[in-house]
Amino acid sequence: MFEFNYLKAKSLSEAAAFIASNPDAKLLSGGMTLLPTIKQRLAQPSHLVDVGGLPELSGIELKAGRLAIGAATRHHDVATSAVVRKAIPALAYLASLIGDPQVRNRGTLGGSVANNDPAADYPSAVLALGATIVTTKREIAADDFFQGMFATALEAGEIIVRVLFPVPMRAAYEKFPHPASGYAMAGAFVAETAVGVRVAVTGAGPGVFRWSDAESALAKNLSPSAIDKLTVDSTDLNEDFHATREYRANLAKVMAKRAVAKLLAAKS
């Protein structure tokens, strides 16, 4: 690893001010992506500003039909939270599939969402549930937040404080994990919400995306067979030695169908 200076932030405002005036500083939360990236010398931050322990970023709260989860909440805590399991069981289930137990004990919601790895799990839930990302500067709708591979609407010096998930009628997540990494080869989060059925696909493309054809079909007929005749356009999907883009397109559809079947089996 290259050298860097570690700074444990005492408050959110201190962290925000520091990264705003130090362009090569990086925020450190769970570090489950950032530390391996630094170890591989793919990043060379001047400073790591640790926000993992900040009380402003912690906590899980259900208020007025929305589940607010602090950005530094660890995957394990989301997966095992009685509040999350009751309000949005699909979200707790999704968190229980991230990485492995040791990773879930360190990795955080805010870190995953800010990193926007194209194969990460959380972005699909944030997008399908139409969540709102609350930052130190503003509130950003999920539809505006994710902007392709590792790209988000976050500006320099802007920190995610919490994510507000509207509680859906029903929701389900299904993913086909890569057997070695556990990352999604394709994953689909399907949510029946107050504003209609939303389907978000992760792992298959350069970033999480909504599958609008499936959403319209499911709006008319909420069943796995409704998307039988549809295909995910493979033109812009990822192709690598793990899978071709056509394979990923099919996998995304299979995951979406499974998620719909699971959603129907769930109690509303």
Added chain:
Amino acid sequence: MTKIELTVNGTKYSREAEDRTLLADFLRDQLGLTGTHIGCDTSQCGCCTVHVDGRAIKSCTMLAVQAGGADVVTIEGMASKDGKLHPVQQAFSDCHGLQCGFCTPGMIMATAALLKDNPSPTDAEIYHGLEGNLCRCTGYINIVKAVKLAAQTMK
């Protein structure tokens, strides 16, 4: 350099370390606790698993400075002071839950954490619970047996 104060296996330590020092290297090189192994150094294999404030983590993917003020337990802290093995260690020995033994410290730390959360895991829950630990000898059958025996003896 930063002064790091933490508790490891019940003993308080205070050491200077570079900010980039990984907890795994700190434990091995500065404290001489070489039971924590570094297998892959890429957060895949779990050989470096230790407990930080009661939770299993991969110490190759945490900075030593992040463990400041924490209560850390390594494989050296599992047996009691009189040398009596922890039930998970005893079960791995009884079931021969190892071949070369390199992954064993991590397997034992991960198993102890798993059984704390779930004292009677099913086979599927054991597989899911040990997903972060690799045995390159592929000796998983006896490892799963050992987890089940440990669960039984700890009841």
